[in-house]
Amino acid sequence: MPGAPIIELRNLGKHYGNTVALNDINLDILDNEAFALLGPNGAGKTTLLHILCSILTPDTGTAIIAGFDVVRQPLKARKHLGVVFQEPSLDDRLTVYENLDFHCLIYQVPARERKARIADVLDLVELSDWRDRLVRTLSSGMKRRLEIARALVHDSRIVFLDEPTVGLDVQSRARIWDYLNELRQRRRLTLVVTTHYIEEVENCDRACIIDQGQVMAIGTPTSLKAEYGHRSLRVIPIDDGARREILAAYPESIQYGDEVVIPVPDDQFAGAFLARYGNRVGEFVLDTPSLEQVFLALTGRALRDKEASGRERTYAFGQRGGEHTR
Numbered sequence: 001m002p003g004a005p006i007i008e009l010r011n012l013g014k015h016y017g018n019t020v021a022l023n024d025i026n027l028d029i030l031d032n033e034a035f036a037l038l039g040p041n042g043a044g045k046t047t048l049l050h051i052l053c054s055i056l057t058p059d060t061g062t063a064i065i066a067g068f069d070v071v072r073q074p075l076k077a078r079k080h081l082g083v084v085f086q087e088p089s090l091d092d093r094l095t096v097y098e099n100l101d102f103h104c105l106i107y108q109v110p111a112r113e114r115k116a117r118i119a120d121v122l123d124l125v126e127l128s129d130w131r132d133r134l135v136r137t138l139s140s141g142m143k144r145r146l147e148i149a150r151a152l153v154h155d156s157r158i159v160f161l162d163e164p165t166v167g168l169d170v171q172s173r174a175r176i177w178d179y180l181n182e183l184r185q186r187r188r189l190t191l192v193v194t195t196h197y198i199e200e201v202e203n204c205d206r207a208c209i210i211d212q213g214q215v216m217a218i219g220t221p222t223s224l225k226a227e228y229g230h231r232s233l234r235v236i237p238i239d240d241g242a243r244r245e246i247l248a249a250y251p252e253s254i255q256y257g258d259e260v261v262i263p264v265p266d267d268q269f270a271g272a273f274l275a276r277y278g279n280r281v282g283e284f285v286l287d288t289p290s291l292e293q294v295f296l297a298l299t300g301r302a303l304r305d306k307e308a309s310g311r312e313r314t315y316a317f318g319q320r321g322g323e324h325t326r
Ligand SMILES: Nc1ncnc2c1ncn2[C@@H]1O[C@H](COP(=O)(O)OP(=O)(O)OP(=O)(O)O)[C@@H](O)[C@H]1O
Pocket: 016, 019, 020, 021, 039, 040, 041, 042, 043, 044, 045, 046, 047, 048, 307
């Protein structure tokens, strides 16, 4: 169960020249919750994570992690954090074990505990058999799992994952979430995740939608859908005449390829529509509110846009044996 706030952001602001990256962010993230940070490209997610990791300094406001101010007590704050960055950051020339051992050294994990901790996290992400392999020989999915293991090995209470599954196939993505969920059952852990995959947000306790550096909405997936989502009817009219008639009868409806999408205002609407146009439509689907819709309503943009696909292409290249696995 989520507990007291473990991350507290108050009036946080950051700009780069004339670009406002974060504007007066106020937010609490609770101990032991899985928290999703959602926003279109350029919304300010990476800037926020970098401030929390003390890589960047905010212009205004404060960020407290586990009771420590990230600007005034960065080392103490950072001890509680594990980070999986967007870009791969393992040392390809070292083995799996050496990468973790080096990380333990930097984070001052006592020497007598290191072996057991490393064995434990490798077991969790199912890489024990690969401990002596050079990282450059691993697949992209395995490297991501190793990065997650590295984020955990110093016993962090909070793990930031910036697009942890981007570019991975569906199976590898599901496995990464299996590991994360198993871990949260084993010990208290707060996950802060940015992702473009809406189904991953459904796994989280709460989600925050940010756009242009501001918090647009925050809540559980269910409460966000109840507040900002709406039901809609998707129908495929049997001919152009039927399409024109339906579009004229429901001015708020939109044409989307062959389909006409009609907002559903109340429980009686679908029945009334069918009574009137049932014999003029070939297909008929009642969509329930989705987070995708919520995101669109709040930001005016689809969650997965062109830039994300560009980045995915880079990772896909790595998966095929390109720059990240060479
Ligand atoms: N080093 C920088 N110099 C100038 N502007 C920057 C810099 N880093 C980010 N920005 C700008 O600040 C804003 C927020 O960027 P940020 O990278 O935090 O967004 P994001 O939500 O992480 O986007 P993405 O999903 O693409 O990673 C954007 O307008 C971006 O262009």
